[in-house]
Amino acid sequence: xxxxxxxxxxxxxxxxxxxxxxxxxxxxxxxxxxxxxxxxxxxxxxxxxxxxxxxxxxxxxxxxxxxxxxxxxxxxxxxxxxxxxxxxxxxxxxxxxxxxxxxxxxx
Numbered sequence: 001x002x003x004x005x006x007x008x009x010x011x012x013x014x015x016x017x018x019x020x021x022x023x024x025x026x027x028x029x030x031x032x033x034x035x036x037x038x039x040x041x042x043x044x045x046x047x048x049x050x051x052x053x054x055x056x057x058x059x060x061x062x063x064x065x066x067x068x069x070x071x072x073x074x075x076x077x078x079x080x081x082x083x084x085x086x087x088x089x090x091x092x093x094x095x096x097x098x099x100x101x102x103x104x105x106x107x
Contacts, residue, residue, distance in 0.1 A: 022060040023087055028096040029055035035099050036073045043097060044069035044080070051095070063089040072100035 025048065031039060045052045048066050051059040064087060069080040081100045087093050088106055096103040 021062060021089065023063050023089060024058045024092045025051045025061050025087060026058045026092075026094050027051045027055045028094060030096070032096075032098045034074055036071065036077075039071055039099070040097070042071045048085075048095075052097070058092075061087060063087050063091075068097075068102060070097060070100060070102060074099055 027048075040052060040055065043052050045068050046066060048061065048068065051061065066085050066087060068083045068085060070083055072079045072081040075081075083102050085095065085102055085104055091106045093104065093106040096105070
């Protein structure tokens with residue numbers, strides 16, 4: 001097998017493996033009750049930022065633990081709640097961002 005064929009085969013296998021470990025996450029697009037202006041823009045989502053930006057649409061992410069900072073203005077204006085969310089392998093997860101928290105529904 002030539003070096004080019006080996007490289008193409010390795011790239012294809014890598015793509016298949018990357019796809020196999022991805023899981024689907026959807027962030028609900030409804031604004032939480034009592035949320036202040038620009039709630040979603042103020043969420044600090046790290047690696048889940050794409051899912052927050054595309055609210056209502058499924059986004060593929062790697063399974064694992066993710067850290068979120070969610071606005072918590074009802075406690076103190078400008079404050080945040082630190083949340084850790086676990087995304088399971090081969091699941092469909094819906095995240096409903098709430099003021100001071102996150103509701104997780106995974107199946």
